[in-house]
Structure formats: structure tokens, C-alpha cells
Amino acid sequence: MPWRKAWVDPQTISDPAELRKTLEIRAYEVWISEIMLQQTRVAVVIDYWGRWMAKWPTIHDLAAAKPEDVLSAWSGLGYYSRATRIHEAAKLAVGDPDMKGLLPSSARDLDAKIPGVGRYTAGAISCIVFGRAEPMVDGNVLRVLSRQLGIYGNIKTGKAVIDAIWAAADAMVKATSELDGPNGETSREPNDRPGRWGQALMELGSTICTPNPNCSQCPITSTCRVYMEGELKASKSKETLKTMADIEDAACILCEPFDDGAGGSDDDSTQVKNRTNKAEVRQSKQATLAAFAFTRRPAKDATSSSSPSATSGAPSKATMDIITSHARRFPVKVIKKAVREEETLVCAIRRSDGHYLIHRRPLKGLLAGLWEFPSQLLGPSAKPDKGKREQLATAYVSSLMNGGKEGRKKTTKISCGGELGSVPWLFSHIKLTMHVFLFEVGEDAEVAEDEEQPRRWVASGEVDAESMGTGMRKCWKMVQDAVEES
Incomplete structure (x- = not known):
């Protein structure tokens, strides 16, 4: 890098x-x-x-x-x-x-x-x-240390x-x-x-301590509490089961309840519901590091009878599978909120001299300050068909073209080239579908002014140089293809 x-x-x-x-x-x-x-x-x-x-x-x-x-x-x-x-x-x-x-x-x-x-x-x-x-x-370090410390938390x-x-x-x-x-x-x-x-x-x-970890390649297993717990689970001796019981019985103000029967599949995220932080409810006093201090295990532990690898050196594949399955459970997996679905009408308005109207998005919020073709977000409950979308887009463009000097309105002839297609785009919290329309207006077309959302005409050869989001650029490519074919 x-x-x-x-x-x-x-x-x-x-x-x-x-x-x-x-x-x-x-x-x-x-x-x-x-x-x-x-x-x-x-x-x-x-x-x-x-x-x-x-x-x-x-x-x-x-x-x-x-x-x-x-x-x-x-x-x-x-x-x-x-x-x-x-x-x-x-x-x-x-x-x-x-x-x-x-x-x-x-x-x-x-x-x-x-x-x-x-x-x-x-x-x-x-x-x-x-x-x-x-x-x-960062997120990677939070995951690594939650396993090193054995914290089953959010x-x-x-x-x-x-x-x-x-x-x-x-x-x-x-x-x-x-x-x-x-x-x-x-x-x-x-x-x-x-x-x-x-x-x-x-x-x-x-690279190694990922959500689906590769514990066999980890260089710090000797200090990892979760790795040690996995070894104890794999050994299944009375002594180690008692040790695990003692560990589980110890009061922890940070960890969520651990269901040992839940397994360690990759589907855990669909099985674990979003939890409130019970630790803050049970104990408001800040925890100290002494509660989960960890050190390298003494060399004698490596040869103790309770260690599953005592006689064979490296853990067997079966043992390592159990260790990795246990580590995969950490930290607590939270179900992500469903991505909100939205639809918007993207209206490329082309003047007869080849210029396109663009406007700038608000300076705060999604895609803040970027330029785009005039767009209108559909309501959350609106699910219009193609014909209705064209009606809504035409009405929106008509409202923009009602510009001119103060106290006077000018009627601009607007020609709709129809819906060119749709561009799906996924943000972290929104699944957006952009329905793209092409409109033609005369060279003398005037546009309504809006101080909060500045608008201007740009030549077709200059659109690529504007600060647009990647999704809007895909819309622009669709418009270019339609104009070339016409």
C-alpha cells in the first residue's frame, strides 16, 4: 500500500x-x-x-x-x-x-x-x-480483541x-x-x-481473524481466550468440562448470555436477535482490565493432560474445527436492519442546443453537494406503474420549466422521450431504483430558480466533468446511448 x-x-x-x-x-x-x-x-x-x-x-x-x-x-x-x-x-x-x-x-x-x-x-x-x-x-481490531479477551458482546x-x-x-x-x-x-x-x-x-x-476465522494460521493463539475455550470444548474431559462450567458461571458484566447449543454455523447472524446492552443495565460502574486480563499460557500448559494437543503436537483437524466454530461465534452477531427501498424519477432535460439541466443536492445528507439531473423521490407507499411514472415525471419537469422573470410565467413546450430504463443502486441503508427519463425543451427554455438547490445548464461534453455520484453517471450513460440511437 x-x-x-x-x-x-x-x-x-x-x-x-x-x-x-x-x-x-x-x-x-x-x-x-x-x-x-x-x-x-x-x-x-x-x-x-x-x-x-x-x-x-x-x-x-x-x-x-x-x-x-x-x-x-x-x-x-x-x-x-x-x-x-x-x-x-x-x-x-x-x-x-x-x-x-x-x-x-x-x-x-x-x-x-x-x-x-x-x-x-x-x-x-x-x-x-x-x-x-x-x-x-477499527472494526477488525474490535473483533480480534473480543476473541482475545473472550468477550461475547455487541x-x-x-x-x-x-x-x-x-x-x-x-x-x-x-x-x-x-x-x-x-x-x-x-x-x-x-x-x-x-x-x-x-x-x-x-x-x-x-486476513486471519476474520468473521470466519482461520485459527490454525493465527500467530497469537497462545493468548486467545476464545481459542482456549475451543480447546476445552474439544477435549470433553471431566476436568475441562468443570473448568468451562466455572468460566461460564463467573459473573461478567459485559457478555451476553451464551447458548452453547446454538452451534457455530455461518448462519449465526440470522439466529441472533439485536440485543440491548444488558451489561449497562446490570452494572453502571466501568469495568477494569483486571476482569479480563490475559497472558501467554505457561509452557507446562502445552503438555498438560487436559490439552487436546498434548500428545499430538498440533491440534487435529476435528479439534481445530471445534475451535474455529467456537471462535466464529465471537463477537455477538447482530441482525442488520432491513435496507429501505426507494424509487426516484431521474429527469434528463435536454435543450435543443444540446445542453442538459443539472442541479446540486443539499449540502447535508445523502450524496451531499453532488450534482445530478433533476430528480424527484417517490413516496414510500407509491408504487406507480410505467405509465403513471411518466405522468409524474412530466408534471415535475413542467414545474421546473415554469421559470422566467418575477411576476411572469413562461410556458415551455416539453417533449417526453419516455422512460429509458431503470438503474438499481445500493447504499449502506437504502436500495434505490432510479427510473430514467429523457425530455426535450426549446433553446429559450427558462427554469425556476431555487436558492437551496442551484440549477444550471451544461453542455453534453461537460457533463462527465461534473461531480456526480456513480449511480447518476450510470443514468447519464443510459441517456447518452438513447440520444446516439435516436
Whole structure:
């Protein structure tokens, strides 16, 4: 990954100005990569990040960019409000008399002062760039540590569970970052360990400790409580069953009730209902790490009679299947809410001189600030057929074309080319069906003004350069094909 670079050791750069410039660029690179990687696959981000850095190699270049250019560069990554916040944050950081373009080094200041930077991103920048011992906990790390700690809880919305894992991650990165001094003392001077540690945990969660884990290849099974529980389940001796009973009987203010008969199939997510965080109801006092401290098992444990691999070395396939099945149960799987289905009428209005009408979406909400062909969302209960959709689209376009000077209305002749087809598009929480229509109007057509939703005409050859969402670009391709065929 191009944003993975060697840590900038301040001790190796003697010139303060050069060090500041180097850290400024490095912090900017990591910040952009971390925001892009949210909800997006690494393979996709690599190309976007490369193009972004070629266009705006420094935070000062980004701060001077036009908002529409930033949105256009982000097109296809989704969650477009992220691009807007990045741009606003760049302008803030460059204009701030203290920062002057250099992002803060502490996670606390990053979280508090930089728009769009939350707890995880702040920790990532602080660790990777500045060598600070700060936790960086994304979804992968939450899953890894829930298994390491044996917490059967909701890592999506369970505040007590999430806070406990963050506390554990904080303790671990601080312990990992300690350096040995010449006289046996330890120090936590900035170094490359926090960044390497945090990235290693994320890498483990994305490659091995996945929702369907590959426990046989995991390098940290010796500290994994869930792995140990799986071994105990596989051994089935009286001693180990008693041990498991003792574990299950222990009071836990974080874990959900564990039904050992539910099995460990990949279908668990359809069997487990969304739970409220019972831990917060049972116990409001914050848990301490002592409740789920874990250490590497002593060597003698590896040869104890209760260990299923005591006589054969590596666990058998049957044993490993049980271990993996048990690990797969962690963390609690929550049923996702059903995706809301919506339909919208996308009206490509073509003037006789070849220009198309576009308008900008609101600056907040879905696809914030992007340009699109005039569109009208159908009501949730409306399920119009093709003929009714054309009537609704024509009425909508007629209302837009009722423009002109104040106090006067102008009637514009409108010709509907019919419904060209439909474009399905899936967002994280919405399944949208875009019904595409083509309308023709005269060259002198006037359009109603709307301060909240600016509108303008653009030449057909300039539409591709506009900051549009990927779904709307598919609609535009459908319009282009229809015009070429006519």
C-alpha cells in the first residue's frame, strides 16, 4: 500500500524546518488514506489515493482546491460528506495560526480540532506518524480483541463492550511502546512500535481473524481466550468440562448470555436477535482490565493432560474445527436492519442546443453537494406503474420549466422521450431504483430558480466533468446511448 512508509524518526532530521515539512506531508498522507479506507476496500482506495496525491500533494494544495473538484475526485468512494469534511478540515488546519498545516500529534487534539477525525483516525495518525502510544481500534481490531479477551458482546452498539476493548487496546499499545534504557529503566519516547502494533492488529483482523476465522494460521493463539475455550470444548474431559462450567458461571458484566447449543454455523447472524446492552443495565460502574486480563499460557500448559494437543503436537483437524466454530461465534452477531427501498424519477432535460439541466443536492445528507439531473423521490407507499411514472415525471419537469422573470410565467413546450430504463443502486441503508427519463425543451427554455438547490445548464461534453455520484453517471450513460440511437 503506497501510504505505508517507514516511520519518520525526529532524531534523524536535524533541521527543524525540514522535520516540520516532512511530518506535515506524512500526516496528510496518512489522514487521507485512513478516511478513504472507511467503508471501502483497500484495492479500490489505492488508485483513488494515488490520483488524489498527484492532484493535491500537500494539505496546502487541498485547502486551495475548489469544493466541486474535491467532490469530483471523491466520486465513486461514497459517503461524500467525508470529502466535504476533509476539505473544510484542510482549510482549517492551514489557516490555524498554531497548526499552519501540520496536524496535531496527540489523538486528543486531533479528535477535538480536526473535523471528520474521530477516535480511530486520531489514534492512527498519532501512532503511525508521530509514534505516540495511542490505541487505533477499527472494526477488525474490535473483533480480534473480543476473541482475545473472550468477550461475547455487541461490538457495534454496546458502549460498555466497546469501551472495555478500547481500554485493553490502550493498555497493550502503551506496554508495546516501552523502550528499554541503558540502565534497565523504561521510557515511552515516540517510536515506530505503536504504529506497527496497531497496523499489525488490523492486518490480522482483515486476513486471519476474520468473521470466519482461520485459527490454525493465527500467530497469537497462545493468548486467545476464545481459542482456549475451543480447546476445552474439544477435549470433553471431566476436568475441562468443570473448568468451562466455572468460566461460564463467573459473573461478567459485559457478555451476553451464551447458548452453547446454538452451534457455530455461518448462519449465526440470522439466529441472533439485536440485543440491548444488558451489561449497562446490570452494572453502571466501568469495568477494569483486571476482569479480563490475559497472558501467554505457561509452557507446562502445552503438555498438560487436559490439552487436546498434548500428545499430538498440533491440534487435529476435528479439534481445530471445534475451535474455529467456537471462535466464529465471537463477537455477538447482530441482525442488520432491513435496507429501505426507494424509487426516484431521474429527469434528463435536454435543450435543443444540446445542453442538459443539472442541479446540486443539499449540502447535508445523502450524496451531499453532488450534482445530478433533476430528480424527484417517490413516496414510500407509491408504487406507480410505467405509465403513471411518466405522468409524474412530466408534471415535475413542467414545474421546473415554469421559470422566467418575477411576476411572469413562461410556458415551455416539453417533449417526453419516455422512460429509458431503470438503474438499481445500493447504499449502506437504502436500495434505490432510479427510473430514467429523457425530455426535450426549446433553446429559450427558462427554469425556476431555487436558492437551496442551484440549477444550471451544461453542455453534453461537460457533463462527465461534473461531480456526480456513480449511480447518476450510470443514468447519464443510459441517456447518452438513447440520444446516439435516436
